[in-house]
Structure formats: structure tokens, C-alpha cells
Amino acid sequence: MNNAPAAITYSGLKPYGQTGTGRTLLVTAQHRQLLDGFKKISEIPSSEGYYAQSITKAVESLRGCTAPVNSFIKNGKPNRHCIVFSGFEIEYETGSYYGGPQTDVVIVDIRLTNDRAKDERRAALWQVNATKAGDWRTKEQPESVLAPSSKIPGNADKPIKVGINGHCDKLEHAANMLPIHISRGNNSTLTELKDTGYHLFYVPQSGSNIKAGWSFIRDLGRSISPNNLEAARILAHHMKEAHEQGLYVEWTSHRGGSKVLTHAMKLLAQRQVKLGGRQKIFLSDHTSSHFDADIARRAVEMNTSDAKWHNATPGAAQLIAGKAFGSAELKCSINELIHHTPSDQRIEKIIDIIAKGKESYKKAALTGSIAITLASTYGLSVAFASALVKALGSTILASVPSLNEGYHKSSTEPLKQLIKKVSS
Known part of the structure; x- marks a missing residue:
């Protein structure tokens, strides 16, 4: 039975786009006009076109999945959701509004947040290139999608390299800190990185605790801060985006970026996303548990072939939060022995x-x-x-x-x- 008029309190709802496959999308007249405009802009090869394309793709994706990795239930209502990206977010409701065989999706609101991302107030992906003077500079505005380039095709030989910052003093500081960590302190690798550039997934930092570099103490005992949670949802989307394109990606986190990276992998695991070994992580100077990160990376089938996948100074944040007073590495070894070691190799593992x-x-x-x-x-x-x-x-x-x-x-x-x- 079609109960749409009684269930919905706003007017102007109409099916949007094709309704032959997947869920029916319902939009107001105002949002239809907005989406039609984005569709036209998306056909123009430009930064605005790519941005518009990402919005139209996100809307269309709701036909197939009403709970993407970057979505969450809003205001405690089981049928009200929000899906977040760096440059926009879409609020929507689910239910049998149109009388079809599947759950329908009602677009409640489309909020553009690109200005916040550009002003470094929202997590976003930035292209970073080296200057002739040897400094690192970001492009004028963030990237809407994680995509390969002519220099970095994103294959097994030349994977896309992405840094994820923690404590830092704004975007440019983060952009100049991450390269040495992405290159693992290797000068020849750093020289290669200067030729190709890299991507920075910038996580905005705020508050006196973060300014002082002691945010790990504030966060002890709680899972993740609201700011990092939003960043993790956006990062999880980029990971899934790379997976759907078949790209090889290396994700390197620095300091508190490890918590964002770990939670993003947990979000993928909750949706049963398997990355097929094409992506890998490296925790550099991590200030959150590398044991939790190890569990998460295995759950989503990250590439775990590298023996050295984390590195940290013996500071208080690293010792307490990252290494769990030195027990994290042993926990990782035992977990690998029990759950990820073939029976004929267990004796050797025990000796190690x-x-x-x-x-x-x-x-x-x-x-x-x-x-x-x-x-x-x-x-x-x-x-x-x-x-x-x-x-x-x-x-x-x-x-x-x-x-x-x-x-x-x-x-x-x-x-x-x-x-x-x-x-x-």
C-alpha cells in the first residue's frame, strides 16, 4: 500500500532519475533542480565538474545501498541517515514510501561543505607537490575523489601514497611533515616522492590539548572524538572508492592519524568490505593501539606482507596509547599465531x-x-x-x-x- 502522503511531512516529492533498477529515490522539487544542475556541471571536465560528479554519484549510489561505509544514523531515528563526504553531505530517510518492492530513499537535504574543507575545517583529501626549493605545497582546493595520475597509476609497482596527519599546526605543516614518514626515512624514496607528489588526507586539529600534542591523554578511555569520527567516515569512503577502482594504495598515518585510520578500517569491516590485499597501512609514530590496527587491517584484507608496518619513538603517547606499555607487539604476534598462521607453520611462529x-x-x-x-x-x-x-x-x-x-x-x-x- 502506498502510504507516502501520510508518512512524509514535506511536499514536492517526486521520483528522481530512472526507477527501473534499485531503490526509488524521492526528492523535493528544489532538490531535483539542484541535482539536475549538478548533472549538467558534471559533464564539464573541470574541478567543479569532478565535484558535481561526486555528488551525483553519491546520490545514485543510494539506489543500491542505504548504509554506505561513510553513513550513520542521525538523531537516534532508525530510518534517518546522513552520508558524509569532504565537500558535501546528504541527509535521507528510508522506508516504504512509494509502494515499490524495495525500501525507498527520500533525500531530505543536501548540504555543501566544500568551503569548510577548503578552509581546513573539515577532513579532506589534498594533492601535495614539491616546489623547486624543496618545500611541499598543497593545491588550492581539496580533491573530491582519490584517483590515479600519469606518474602514479595506482598499480602494484607504483601505488598511490596517502599520508594521514595527527597533531600538527594546520595544513601546510602537515603537508611538510608527512613525506619523511611516507618514505620511511629513506632519502632515495623521498627523492622519488618529490617527483611524483603524494596525497594528504588532512584531519583538522583544534583545542589546547591537541596544540600541546597531548590529545592522547584526553582520548584515553573513549573510543574516538567526534572530529576524528567524521574524518574516519570520509576516509573509509576513499578506501572503498580506491577498492572499487582496483587501485593499489599505501596509507601512512602519523601520530593521532593512526586512530582515524584504524576506525576507518573498522567501518569497512562492519560493512564486510574486503580489499583483496591491494591496500596496506603503515603507522608512523602512532599514538593509538597498533594491536587494534592489526585486527582491523586483517579484517578488511589489507596487504599484511610487510614485517615492518609500524614505527614509533618511545614517547609517553607512543608507549601508553600506541604500544600499550609494550604489550601490543606481543598481542599482535599471538593473534597472528592463533588466527592467521597455517598449522604447519605454528611451531616456527611460537619460536619467533x-x-x-x-x-x-x-x-x-x-x-x-x-x-x-x-x-x-x-x-x-x-x-x-x-x-x-x-x-x-x-x-x-x-x-x-x-x-x-x-x-x-x-x-x-x-x-x-x-x-x-x-x-x-
């Missing part, structure tokens, strides 16, 4: 886990011996010397935001950086 445990013990013993040497040489108490050794092990230094912007290949890097700053 035991070896890791012995290595941790050796490091602790070495720290103790250095402390005893310091104590006897300078007449210090062993307890004080031990505390000094731990500090020199960079836990304190690596917690200073200005000392952990670069890619650190060893725990002494923050100390070296501090000495350079003092000497200059």
Missing part, C-alpha cells in the same frame, strides 16, 4: 614469539648494566641512575612534539635533535 620475549629481557638487562656503570662512575644512587637512563632512552624527549616530527630510525633520534637545537 619466544625470541621476541628474550630480546625484551636483554634490553631490560642492558638498561640495568648501564645504570650501574653510571652510578659507580659518578657516585650516583643506582635508582637515580636507572631513572636517568630511562630518560636518556628518550621517553621524555620523544614526548616533546617539536622533537618527534621527523621519522626516527632509533630511540636516540630525539636526543640528537635536542642537542642540535641547543648547539645552534
Whole structure:
């Protein structure tokens, strides 16, 4: 029975576009005019055309799926949803309004947010290129889609490289920080990156806690902040978008960007999206659990072939939130042993886990011996010397935001950086 007139409180609803396949889309006269305008603009090859194209594609996609990875239930109403992108969002209702065999979709509102993305107030994807002077500069406005280029076709040999920032001082700061992390501290790889450029998924930062670089303490005990949750939904859409195009992508997160990346993968897992091993992640100086990230990346079938997929200085954020006081790596190994290791390889895996445990013990013993040497040489108490050794092990230094912007290949890097700053 067609109960549309009684169920809907706004007027002017009409079916939009073809109704032969998928769900029926219903729009007001005003939104029909808006969408028809976007359809015309989308046919023009330009940045505005690509933006309009992304809107029309998003609307059409609702015929096939009423709960995309970047959607959420709005205001606690089970039939009211919102789907978010960097440059726009679509609010819609679902129900049997038109009397068809499937659930119909009613477009309630289309809100354009491109100005917010352009003004760095909303998470968005930016193309970043190197200048002749060696600095990194973003394009004038964000990209609406993640797409390959002539230099980076997005295949197995030349995957698209995307950085995801955490704590930083606005867009340009993030754009200049991420390249060294994307290139894993390798100068030759960095030179190649300067030739091709890269994409930055910029996550806006705000608040005094983030300014100080201690947002991980504020976020301990809660799953994810509203700002990061919105960013994760938009990022999840770009991941699925890349998957649908068959692209190979490497996602590198820095600092708190690891939480956004992890949650985006969780959103994909909730919708049972499998990436088929064409995408991979790298957590650089991560300030959220790399154990959670490992569970999530395996759930969506990321490429897990790289033995080294995370790197971090031993700062407070990295130790407490990222490494779970050193237990995260062991948890990852045990999870891999139980759930992802063939039975005929388990003995070797068990031996590897035991070896890791012995290595941790050796490091602790070495720290103790250095402390005893310091104590006897300078007449210090062993307890004080031990505390000094731990500090020199960079836990304190690596917690200073200005000392952990670069890619650190060893725990002494923050100390070296501090000495350079003092000497200059």
C-alpha cells in the first residue's frame, strides 16, 4: 500500500532519475533542480565538474545501498541517515514510501561543505607537490575523489601514497611533515616522492590539548572524538572508492592519524568490505593501539606482507596509547599465531614469539648494566641512575612534539635533535 502522503511531512516529492533498477529515490522539487544542475556541471571536465560528479554519484549510489561505509544514523531515528563526504553531505530517510518492492530513499537535504574543507575545517583529501626549493605545497582546493595520475597509476609497482596527519599546526605543516614518514626515512624514496607528489588526507586539529600534542591523554578511555569520527567516515569512503577502482594504495598515518585510520578500517569491516590485499597501512609514530590496527587491517584484507608496518619513538603517547606499555607487539604476534598462521607453520611462529620475549629481557638487562656503570662512575644512587637512563632512552624527549616530527630510525633520534637545537 502506498502510504507516502501520510508518512512524509514535506511536499514536492517526486521520483528522481530512472526507477527501473534499485531503490526509488524521492526528492523535493528544489532538490531535483539542484541535482539536475549538478548533472549538467558534471559533464564539464573541470574541478567543479569532478565535484558535481561526486555528488551525483553519491546520490545514485543510494539506489543500491542505504548504509554506505561513510553513513550513520542521525538523531537516534532508525530510518534517518546522513552520508558524509569532504565537500558535501546528504541527509535521507528510508522506508516504504512509494509502494515499490524495495525500501525507498527520500533525500531530505543536501548540504555543501566544500568551503569548510577548503578552509581546513573539515577532513579532506589534498594533492601535495614539491616546489623547486624543496618545500611541499598543497593545491588550492581539496580533491573530491582519490584517483590515479600519469606518474602514479595506482598499480602494484607504483601505488598511490596517502599520508594521514595527527597533531600538527594546520595544513601546510602537515603537508611538510608527512613525506619523511611516507618514505620511511629513506632519502632515495623521498627523492622519488618529490617527483611524483603524494596525497594528504588532512584531519583538522583544534583545542589546547591537541596544540600541546597531548590529545592522547584526553582520548584515553573513549573510543574516538567526534572530529576524528567524521574524518574516519570520509576516509573509509576513499578506501572503498580506491577498492572499487582496483587501485593499489599505501596509507601512512602519523601520530593521532593512526586512530582515524584504524576506525576507518573498522567501518569497512562492519560493512564486510574486503580489499583483496591491494591496500596496506603503515603507522608512523602512532599514538593509538597498533594491536587494534592489526585486527582491523586483517579484517578488511589489507596487504599484511610487510614485517615492518609500524614505527614509533618511545614517547609517553607512543608507549601508553600506541604500544600499550609494550604489550601490543606481543598481542599482535599471538593473534597472528592463533588466527592467521597455517598449522604447519605454528611451531616456527611460537619460536619467533619466544625470541621476541628474550630480546625484551636483554634490553631490560642492558638498561640495568648501564645504570650501574653510571652510578659507580659518578657516585650516583643506582635508582637515580636507572631513572636517568630511562630518560636518556628518550621517553621524555620523544614526548616533546617539536622533537618527534621527523621519522626516527632509533630511540636516540630525539636526543640528537635536542642537542642540535641547543648547539645552534
